[in-house]
Amino acid sequence: MPAKHDINKVGVESSDFPILCETCLGPNPYVRMSKQEFGNECKICNRPFTVFRWNPGAGARFKKTEICNTCAKIKGVCQTCLLDLEYGLPVQVRDAALGRKSQAPSSDINKQYYIQNLEAQMADSPDGSSTLDAEVANRAGREMLKGIARSDPYYKRNRPHICSFFVKGECKRGGECPFRHEIPKEGELSKQNIVDRYYGKNDPVAKKILREQAETKGMKAPEDKTVTTLLFLGLPQTTESEVRASLVGACPFVKPIDIRSITIVEASHCAFINFKQRQLAERAAEALSAQGGIEVGGKKAKVVWGRSRPQKGKAAASSGEASGSASGTVTVTGGSN
Known part of the structure; x- marks a missing residue:
């Protein structure tokens, strides 16, 4: 040879x-x-x-x-x-x-x-x-x-x-x-x-x-394109830097600069991850659902989409009268942008 x-x-x-x-x-x-x-x-x-x-x-x-x-x-x-x-x-x-x-x-x-x-x-x-x-x-x-x-x-x-x-x-x-x-x-x-x-x-x-x-797996992207937030459920006691490192490690295409904010709610053992772009949030959701969740601090956490923010003021009142009977009010379980 x-x-x-x-x-x-x-x-x-x-x-x-x-x-x-x-x-x-x-x-x-x-x-x-x-x-x-x-x-x-x-x-x-x-x-x-x-x-x-x-x-x-x-x-x-x-x-x-x-x-x-x-x-x-x-x-x-x-x-x-x-x-x-x-x-x-x-x-x-x-x-x-x-x-x-x-x-x-x-x-x-x-x-x-x-x-x-x-x-x-x-x-x-x-x-x-x-x-x-x-x-x-x-x-x-x-x-x-x-x-x-x-x-x-x-x-x-x-x-x-x-x-x-x-x-x-x-x-x-x-x-x-x-x-x-x-x-x-x-x-x-x-x-x-x-x-x-x-x-x-x-x-x-x-x-x-x-x-x-x-x-x-119930991770269908919301129709509201303004929703760019993923919610991590069942987290152990952790920090924002640890959540960020776990996300970047599980989704190598996500850079720290692509994340707008991370909000940890210790009482509920959850974290809100707000992305700058909807397309990147969709890719992260698809990757994490394929991996069966995300591991943070040695514990597997569930990943779900956030929901739309309720409209405020007169716009919310007028839209609520028109669609309230059909779809009900929108609850807030995650931020948008």
Whole structure:
């Protein structure tokens, strides 16, 4: 096996075998692959890498590796679909459930330096693994991932792409066309990006999964968009700094500057966490519901949404007369902003 080259001198990666999930590999145990060294640029680190191409089964499209072997090892994902190898779920869902921090840097210089150090660690490791992502997994989050993970491979994902000529009404090949004759569905799932999926940011598939999981646990986001408060219930005796540290540790995407205020009510053993942005509050709620709550001072606390503030003055009186009989008065269990 040839010695590994210095990335700064060569800037390429060579590999003998791809890292693939069972779905992308297909049901055929005797799949044949073509191998092309330095056949394309990695979609993440932009280095030329070894591209593998194969047909996963009858009626499926030819597939190929999209990212290099090293980038796949950093995130523990398939080189083709970029889904987690253990659960078959998006990176954003896995990291939110396990409270993992985003590891791979996104800037070009930091990316190359990070990958070079990682490859050096893997070369020195007896089993070829890296210690950069050694973390203690959240048990509740891992159970949640097991519950929503597919037990069998989803080979439907290997179907041919939709025929663009059929969409225009110009395909004349009929049944001989190797592409699917379907009208594409417009929506958030139609706007997927391979880089966003890898880094676990703004992934529409992950957002849908996390939103559905939060709703099943009674954590549906309030319709009132002014509500940006989460409520931690059942807290031990704690301090504001400890609550802030626990939140940032459980939700690495939350920065201390993103929190407007934290109010602890010792008599009720609860805390109000008021975020500056509604979108960030929703992400935190989804992540904490996936983890089964938040651990503060060695005790697991329940997380719920705050509620709207009641309107004051004449506006409250007029709106109360119009909707009071239908919905009743609004109780205050959390602040907004």
